[in-house]
Amino acid sequence: xxxxxxxxxxxxxxxxxxxxxxxxxxxxxxxxxxxxxxxxxxxxxxxxxxxxxxxxxxxxxxxxxxxxxxxxxxxxxxxxxxxxxxxxxxxxxxxxxxxxxxxxxxxxxxxxxxxxxxxxxxxxxxxxxxxxxxxxxxxxxxxxxxxxxxxxxxxxxxxxxxxxxxxxxxxxxxxxxxxxxxxxxxxxxxxxxxxxxxxxxxxxxxxxxxxxxxxxxxxxxxxxxxxxxxxxxxxxxxxxxxxxxxxxxxxxxxxxxxxxxxxxxxxxxxxxxxxxxxxxxxxxxxxxxxxxxxxxxxxxxxxxxxxxxxxxxxxxxxxxxxxxxxxxxxxxxxxxxxxxxxxxxxxxxxxxxxxxxxxxxxxxxxxxxxxxxxxxxxxxxxxxxxxxxxxxxxxxxxxxxxxxxxxxxxxxxxxxxxxxxxxxxxxxxxxxxxxxxxxxxxxxxxxxxxxxxxxxxxxxxxxxxxxxxxxxxxxxxxxxxxxxxxxxxxxxxxxxxxxxxxxxxxxxxxxxxxxxxxxxxxxxxxxxxxxxxxxxxxxxxxxxxxxxxxx
Amino acid sequence: xxxxxxxxxxxxxxxxxxxxxxxxxxxxxxxxxxxxxxxxxxxxxxxxxxxxxxxxxxxxxxxxxxxxxxxxxxxxxxxxxxxxxxxxxxxxxxxxxxxxxxxxxxxxxxxxxxxxxxxxxxxxxxxxxxxxxxxxxxxxxxxxxxxxxxxxxxxxxxxxxxxxxxx
Ligand SMILES: [Cu+2]
Numbered sequence: 001x002x003x004x005x006x007x008x009x010x011x012x013x014x015x016x017x018x019x020x021x022x023x024x025x026x027x028x029x030x031x032x033x034x035x036x037x038x039x040x041x042x043x044x045x046x047x048x049x050x051x052x053x054x055x056x057x058x059x060x061x062x063x064x065x066x067x068x069x070x071x072x073x074x075x076x077x078x079x080x081x082x083x084x085x086x087x088x089x090x091x092x093x094x095x096x097x098x099x100x101x102x103x104x105x106x107x108x109x110x111x112x113x114x115x116x117x118x119x120x121x122x123x124x125x126x127x128x129x130x131x132x133x134x135x136x137x138x139x140x141x142x143x144x145x146x147x148x149x150x151x152x153x154x155x156x157x158x159x160x161x162x163x164x165x166x167x168x169x170x171x172x173x174x175x176x177x178x179x180x181x182x183x184x185x186x187x188x189x190x191x192x193x194x195x196x197x198x199x200x201x202x203x204x205x206x207x208x209x210x211x212x213x214x215x216x217x218x219x220x221x222x223x224x225x226x227x228x229x230x231x232x233x234x235x236x237x238x239x240x241x242x243x244x245x246x247x248x249x250x251x252x253x254x255x256x257x258x259x260x261x262x263x264x265x266x267x268x269x270x271x272x273x274x275x276x277x278x279x280x281x282x283x284x285x286x287x288x289x290x291x292x293x294x295x296x297x298x299x300x301x302x303x304x305x306x307x308x309x310x311x312x313x314x315x316x317x318x319x320x321x322x323x324x325x326x327x328x329x330x331x332x333x334x335x336x337x338x339x340x341x342x343x344x345x346x347x348x349x350x351x352x353x354x355x356x357x358x359x360x361x362x363x364x365x366x367x368x369x370x371x372x373x374x375x376x377x378x379x380x381x382x383x384x385x386x387x388x389x390x391x392x393x394x395x396x397x398x399x400x401x402x403x404x405x406x407x408x409x410x411x412x413x414x415x416x417x418x419x420x421x422x423x424x425x426x427x428x429x430x431x432x433x434x435x436x437x438x439x440x441x442x443x444x445x446x447x448x449x450x451x452x453x454x455x456x457x458x459x460x461x462x463x464x465x466x467x468x469x470x471x472x473x474x475x476x477x478x479x480x481x482x483x484x485x486x487x488x489x490x491x492x493x494x495x496x497x498x499x500x501x502x503x504x505x506x507x508x509x510x511x512x513x514x515x516x517x518x519x520x521x522x523x524x525x526x527x528x529x530x531x532x533x534x535x536x537x538x539x540x541x542x543x544x545x546x547x548x549x550x551x
Numbered sequence: 552x553x554x555x556x557x558x559x560x561x562x563x564x565x566x567x568x569x570x571x572x573x574x575x576x577x578x579x580x581x582x583x584x585x586x587x588x589x590x591x592x593x594x595x596x597x598x599x600x601x602x603x604x605x606x607x608x609x610x611x612x613x614x615x616x617x618x619x620x621x622x623x624x625x626x627x628x629x630x631x632x633x634x635x636x637x638x639x640x641x642x643x644x645x646x647x648x649x650x651x652x653x654x655x656x657x658x659x660x661x662x663x664x665x666x667x668x669x670x671x672x673x674x675x676x677x678x679x680x681x682x683x684x685x686x687x688x689x690x691x692x693x694x695x696x697x698x699x700x701x702x703x704x705x706x707x708x709x710x711x712x713x714x715x716x717x718x
C-alpha cells in the first residue's frame with residue numbers, strides 16, 4: 001500500500017458536507033418511514049390532509065436516492081483523498097458537483113412537499129408529476145457524474161505520478177463503482193431528459209411507457225449494487241484493519257469488483273418479469289446474467305470470513321470457533337457492519353427468489369419485496385455506513401470516538417437489528433400471504449385474507465417505531481461526533497496486504513478492456529429486446545396527473 | 552494467480568449449485584412452459600372497446616366450455632371493471648368452480664396497475680397499451696382478494712375485487 005495522505009481542513013469540509021446532507025436525509029426519511037408504518041397499522045391517520053403516498057414518495061426519494069448517493073460520494077471522496085489525494089482544482093469541481101446535487105435535491109423535495117409529485121421514487125409513466133420534479137432529478141444525476149469524473153481524474157493524475165505502480169485498492173474500487181454508476185445512470189438520464197421532461201412540459205403529447213420502464217430498471221438494478229459496493233469496500237479493506245488483520249488477497253478483491261461491474265449492469269428485466277410486453281426468452285437470458293453476481297458475492301463472503309479466522313488464529317485463539325468468539329464485538333466500528341453482513345445472508349437468499357424466473361410471480365409487488373430491501377439496503381448497507389461513520393466523522397472533524405459514544409453506538413446497532421428483524425420479518429410473511437406493497441391502509445372490502453394482513457401491519461408499526469428510536473440515536477451520535485466529542489485523532493483504518501503477498505497481476509488495471517466487456521454484455525442483453533419493444537409498440541400514453549392529485 | 556485450496560472448493564461448490572439452480576429454472580421455463588406472462592399483445596389504450604374481449608358485455612366471467620372460463624377485466628384508476636349483473640350493478644365478486652381452467656385478460660385505459668389474486672401465482676403488471684393475460688387452474692377452494700399491487704394514484708388501496716372458488 002502506498003503512503004497514506006493526511007486530510008486537510010478544506011478537504012474534510014467537502015467530505016463532511018456530503019455527510020451532513022446524508023444525515024439530514026436519514027432523519028427526514030426515517031420520520032416518513034415511521035409515519036407510514038403507523039398509518040398502515042390502521043390506527044393512525046395523517047394530520048393536515050397530508051396524503052399517505054406523499055410521505056411514501058418522500059421516504060423513497062430521500063432515503064433511496066438522496067441519503068445513499070450523498071453518503072457514498074462523501075465516503076468515496078474521502079477514500080480517494082486518503083489514498084491518491086485530491087488537488088485544489090479537483091476539489092473545486094467536487095464543490096460544483098455538490099451544489100448541483102443540492103439544487104436538484106431541493107427542487108425535487110419541494111415539488112413532493114407541495115403534493116405535486118406523489119409518484120413514488122420509481123415515477124412510473126404515465127402518472128405525471130410537476131416538471132420541476134424531473135428536472136431536479138436530472139440535476140442530482142448530473143451532480144453525481146461530476147463526482148464520478150473527479151474520481152476518475154484523481155486516479156489518473158496519481159497514475160501519471162506513479163508509473164508502473166498498481167493503484168491503491170480502495171481507489172481502484174471507487175473507480176469501478178463510479179464507472180458502473182455512470183453507465184447505469186445513463187439509462188435513467190435518457191428516460192428523464194428525452195422522455196419525461198419534454199412530456200411533462202407539454203412538448204411531447206405521449207410517452208412510451210414500456211421504454212421508460214425498461215430504461216428505469218436498466219438503472220434500477222445496478223443502483224442497488226452502487227449502494228452495496230461501498231459496503232464491500234469497507235468489508236474488504238477497512239474491517240480487516242479494525243480487527244487487527246491484513247487484506248486477504250488484493251487481486252481477488254479486484255477480480256470480485258471487476259465481476260461485479262460486469263454482472264450488475266446488463267440486467268434489469270428481472271424487475272419486469274411480470275410485464276406483458278417483453279419476450280420471455282430475453283427475460284430468461286437476463287435472469288441467467290443476474291445470477292452471475294452470485295460468484296463475486298461468494299468470493300467476498302469467503303475473503304471476509306478468511307480474514308476473520310486468520311486474524312483470530314494469529315492472535316492465538318485456537319479451536320474451531322475460538323477465533324470467532326474473540327473478534328472485537330464490543331467495537332462498534334466492527335459490530336455494526338458485521339450485523340449488516342449477517343443480514344445479507346437472508347437478504348441474498350430473498351434476492352434469489354425475487355430474481356427467479358417463475359418464483360417471482362409469488363412475491364412480485366407484494367410487501368415481501370419491501371421486506372427484502374429493508375434487510376439488504378436498509379440493514380446490510382446502512383449499518384455498514386453507520387460503522388464507517390463512527391470512525392470517518394471523528395477523523396474528519398479531529399475528534400475522538402469516546403467509550404460512551406461507542407457504547408451508545410452498540411445500543412444503536414442493536415435497536416436497528418431488533419427493529420428491522422420485526423419489521424422486515426413481518427413484511428416477508430405478510431408478502432407471502434399476498435399483501436401488496438406501496439398501499440395505504442385498506443380492509444379490501446373486509447375479506448378474510450385482508451384481515452389476516454392487519455396483524456402483520458401492527459408488527460411493522462412496532463418494528464418501525466424501534467427503528468425510529470435507532471435513527472434518533474444515530475443522528476444524536478452524528479451530531480456529537482461532529483461538534484461535541486473531545487478533540488483528538490481517530491484512525492482512518494485502511495488494511496494492508498500480507499508482507500509476503502503475491503504480486504497483483506498488471507492486467508487487472510486494463511480499464512479499457514473492462515469497460516468494453518461491460519458494454520458488450522449490455523448490448524447483448526438489451527439490443528434485440530429493445531428493438532423488439534420499439535417495433536412492437538402500442539400507441540403512446542397521454543399524461544395522467546389527476547390520479548396523484550396534481551391537476 | 553494463487554487461489555486458496557478451500558476457496559477453490561467453495562467456489563466450485565457455489566458455482567456448481569448455481570448452474571444446477573439455473574438448469575432447474577430453465578427446465579421449468581422451456582420444457583414445462585412456465586414462463587411469466589409475456590405475450591406482447593398490444594391494444595390501443597384510448598379505445599379498449601375496439602377489442603372484443605373488452606367490450607362492456609364481455610367483461611367479467613364467461614364460460615367457454617365445461618371447466619373452462621375466461622375472465623375479462625378493465626383495470627382503471629381506481630376500479631376493476633368486471634361488468635354488471637342483471638340489475639345493472641357493478642360486479643365486485645366473481646365465482647368459479649374448483650378445478651376450472653381460467654384465462655384472465657386484463658387491460659388498462661389509463662395508468663399502470665397490478666393484478667394479483669392474492670396468495671396465488673396470478674400476479675401481473677397491467678400497462679396501458681398491452682393486454683396482460685395468464686391461464687391458470689384454480690385448484691383450491693376459498694375466497695381470494697384481488698388487489699391492485701402497483702401504485703396507480705391516491706385511491707390505489709381502494710382498488711380491489713374478490714374471487715370465490717367453490718366446490
Ligand atoms: Cu390500480
